[in-house]
Amino acid sequence: MGYRKGYxxxxxxxVQGHYTSKSTSxxxxxxxxxxxxxxxxxxxxxxxxxxxxxxxxxxxKCSDYNSQAQAQQEFNExxxxxxxxxxxxxxxxxxxxxxx
Numbered sequence: 001m002g003y004r005k006g007y008x009x010x011x012x013x014x015v016q017g018h019y020t021s022k023s024t025s026x027x028x029x030x031x032x033x034x035x036x037x038x039x040x041x042x043x044x045x046x047x048x049x050x051x052x053x054x055x056x057x058x059x060x061k062c063s064d065y066n067s068q069a070q071a072q073q074e075f076n077e078x079x080x081x082x083x084x085x086x087x088x089x090x091x092x093x094x095x096x097x098x099x100x
Contacts, residue, residue, distance in 0.1 A: 057081030062094035069100060 006017040060082055065071040071094040075082045085093035 060085065062097060065094055065097060067100050068092075068094050068097040071097060 002020055002022055004018055004020045006015060008014055057078070058081065060074070062071060062085060065074075071085055072092065075085055075093040079086075079091075082093065083089075088095075
């Protein structure tokens, strides 16, 4: 870019100095279709990976156990997977079940 000094037009009006582009030809705006397509493909792949239903954690509910002791035993073996059994996060799952 170059700086163009202020000047007077033939009609007498003054044009302030300003920066101008050195190229004389006007360039066409570049198409962004390729970029959009690439982003669509990436988002699609990430979406498919995020929806992968496979998990090492068993899906268990309190109704799957006969007693709180049975639920506690499995909870102690794998607390991160069975954290849904402990609703108040006190380390005691299925508190509504009978103790034995």
